Amino acid sequence: MTILSPKPYRLTVDLGERSYPIIIGSELLAQGEALRTAIAGRQVLVVTNTTVAPLYLHRLLQQLQGYTVATVTLADGEQYKEWQSLNTIFDALLEHHFNRDCTLIALGGGVVGDMTGFAAASYQRGVPFIQIPTTLLAQVDSSVGGKTGINHPLGKNMIGAFHQPRLVVADTATLNTLDDRQLAAGLAEVVKYGLINDPDFFLWLEQNIEPLLSRSPDHLAYAIERSCRDKAAIVAADEREGGQRALLNLGHTFGHAIETGMGYGSWLHGEAVATGMVLAGRYSHHLGKMAHSDLQRLEALTARAGLPLEPPATLSAERFMALMAVDKKVEQGRIRLVLLRGIGDAYIDGAVDEGALAAWLQETLPSPA
Amino acid sequence: MTILSPKPYRLTVDLGERSYPIIIGSELLAQGEALRTAIAGRQVLVVTNTTVAPLYLHRLLQQLQGYTVATVTLADGEQYKEWQSLNTIFDALLEHHFNRDCTLIALGGGVVGDMTGFAAASYQRGVPFIQIPTTLLAQVDSSVGGKTGINHPLGKNMIGAFHQPRLVVADTATLNTLDDRQLAAGLAEVVKYGLINDPDFFLWLEQNIEPLLSRSPDHLAYAIERSCRDKAAIVAADEREGGQRALLNLGHTFGHAIETGMGYGSWLHGEAVATGMVLAGRYSHHLGKMAHSDLQRLEALTARAGLPLEPPATLSAERFMALMAVDKKVEQGRIRLVLLRGIGDAYIDGAVDEGALAAWLQETLPSPA
Numbered sequence: 036m037t038i039l040s041p042k043p044y045r046l047t048v049d050l051g052e053r054s055y056p057i058i059i060g061s062e063l064l065a066q067g068e069a070l071r072t073a074i075a076g077r078q079v080l081v082v083t084n085t086t087v088a089p090l091y092l093h094r095l096l097q098q099l100q101g102y103t104v105a106t107v108t109l110a111d112g113e114q115y116k117e118w119q120s121l122n123t124i125f126d127a128l129l130e131h132h133f134n135r136d137c138t139l140i141a142l143g144g145g146v147v148g149d150m151t152g153f154a155a156a157s158y159q160r161g162v163p164f165i166q167i168p169t170t171l172l173a174q175v176d177s178s179v180g181g182k183t184g185i186n187h188p189l190g191k192n193m194i195g196a197f198h199q200p201r202l203v204v205a206d207t208a209t210l211n212t213l214d215d216r217q218l219a220a221g222l223a224e225v226v227k228y229g230l231i232n233d234p235d236f237f238l239w240l241e242q243n244i245e246p247l248l249s250r251s252p253d254h255l256a257y258a259i260e261r262s263c264r265d266k267a268a269i270v271a272a273d274e275r276e277g278g279q280r281a282l283l284n285l286g287h288t289f290g291h292a293i294e295t296g297m298g299y300g301s302w303l304h305g306e307a308v309a310t311g312m313v314l315a316g317r318y319s320h321h322l323g324k325m326a327h328s329d330l331q332r333l334e335a336l337t338a339r340a341g342l343p344l345e346p347p348a349t350l351s352a353e354r355f356m357a358l359m360a361v362d363k364k365v366e367q368g369r370i371r372l373v374l375l376r377g378i379g380d381a382y383i384d385g386a387v388d389e390g391a392l393a394a395w396l397q398e399t400l401p402s403p404a
Numbered sequence: 405m406t407i408l409s410p411k412p413y414r415l416t417v418d419l420g421e422r423s424y425p426i427i428i429g430s431e432l433l434a435q436g437e438a439l440r441t442a443i444a445g446r447q448v449l450v451v452t453n454t455t456v457a458p459l460y461l462h463r464l465l466q467q468l469q470g471y472t473v474a475t476v477t478l479a480d481g482e483q484y485k486e487w488q489s490l491n492t493i494f495d496a497l498l499e500h501h502f503n504r505d506c507t508l509i510a511l512g513g514g515v516v517g518d519m520t521g522f523a524a525a526s527y528q529r530g531v532p533f534i535q536i537p538t539t540l541l542a543q544v545d546s547s548v549g550g551k552t553g554i555n556h557p558l559g560k561n562m563i564g565a566f567h568q569p570r571l572v573v574a575d576t577a578t579l580n581t582l583d584d585r586q587l588a589a590g591l592a593e594v595v596k597y598g599l600i601n602d603p604d605f606f607l608w609l610e611q612n613i614e615p616l617l618s619r620s621p622d623h624l625a626y627a628i629e630r631s632c633r634d635k636a637a638i639v640a641a642d643e644r645e646g647g648q649r650a651l652l653n654l655g656h657t658f659g660h661a662i663e664t665g666m667g668y669g670s671w672l673h674g675e676a677v678a679t680g681m682v683l684a685g686r687y688s689h690h691l692g693k694m695a696h697s698d699l700q701r702l703e704a705l706t707a708r709a710g711l712p713l714e715p716p717a718t719l720s721a722e723r724f725m726a727l728m729a730v731d732k733k734v735e736q737g738r739i740r741l742v743l744l745r746g747i748g749d750a751y752i753d754g755a756v757d758e759g760a761l762a763a764w765l766q767e768t769l770p771s772p773a
Binding site for chain 1: 552558559562
């Protein structure tokens, strides 16, 4: 139903003077022209991690000949998304006497992108940065929106900034080295865009989930482009997350509870979001908002993508409620949920009846082990 | 020549949707109405330090009855303007489960203001903050411009954000507890605004320096208001420091060299800036840009304000040049200086002849001890 293009896609995230392009295609790391155009001065700091560096750093550095280039290689993992790692980026910038005209490049997944972006936002009160996301999750999620930051021992992503990149390059070839579990976790966020407000895309995903799982570059590029476009439309309308942008939290309130409850790293973010979306769908159906047939489509696609449908049996309903209450989406003391009227029709419920939600969780969750 | 007003001054820093008022007057801490109007939600974190807390915290807290209020009291001093102190603010925000609708209030000098502002810029990617500066320097400098941040072992103010306050309250009564040296250091920045582009204000300062030094509330309020207005006009034209805003660095390139060379805390920032402005004036005169009579006026006012004219004898010309070279105002490898054509007529020299500057420093500086 959709003609796939072998050429790189190019879309613009429209944010006025902070607008920037996203280029999506295969083997883009071998073509440095767009990259060089987006670099402001002559000084470049590449931030990557120990997993990605041996795979792709050399290829990137080949495109940066003639620049003063320094590299920071961070340890790989969400647990390193904190101040100490961030500070190694500042150390490198200052040791190399990098000035306000330097450019930071993030080569890696969401953790590298979030930390590099926050370092760029904060170094000398703001320098440019470029994102080269190497995971599907980062390509479809952190590519758009300008959210950057680090974790605090008392909460995830609690310290950060909105800072838009100059350019995002999503090279589908970097997904060939991603393990299956990470690929599926990325697909959870792709499915999310269909669920929120793009029913045609959801249908396309139902028809094309197998080529996506087998990493067809054309199918991946199409799904990434459409995801970024869907997210960009929401972000452009609400850059600083006052209203409609909260739709992007579909599956995240339940999902964060699972992630936090199980300890970071046990469930992947995308896996927790997938289950979170299923729970949002089930609760929406329970409230009489969404038809059973739509819930079945959601559950079926989630299962086909290799993603978990059921929350962990070790989390009780009480613990779930407590974890959701500390979630930062709690506004003025109330839990806010993104719910569904159907596939492609999400809405924000700002007045959740917590007693009803707790009772439903009690009924629906597996008994704690 | 100027009629002084006993009523509070109120001026607006005009930055579009980020515009905010500055209220200047005596005993404003006893009037909490403006403050309460500017507080967004119900949660307030007051950040202060061990010097200011015993003097003014109680008075502020009296104005905040009915709010959920937490307090962080930092150690006093520039050496504490770093990550560990900043993190105690984040710890408090998270321990109290403060959400995105909380408001931070900075009660203290520039260090407290810069750190609180950066904490507000970064907490959950940005929450509102209010400044209650309690030093003259903070009232006339950090009140306007939105610069926030912390120091890094390798450089001052290297990590931060532009984040505008919701409101600034400058209570001249808080200056009664400021020691004479701190008051004079604040006057250095006041003199700077006259020097940059407000010759009438410079003349007013020449005629009113004694009542300022004896802390006449009306004279102080007038000087603070005019300083903020002068700075606001420059900042409004150039919020992110691309061009004319660099004029505000008058005296700072030489001054930072003195501060860094002598170790933070030995010279006060304002003292170093005062000497830096004298050096900028002398070099401008040496280059044939400024008349000798104007240089004499600058030196005379600096001396009458109790500020140092001569740089420390322990800094050699070579060390001075090396310290200026690492200053962040070095753009693309060149030293940028703000120089003077006369009183009230500063300009940016982006093409400083470093050989000539070094030779002049060699001649003009006192011989190293």
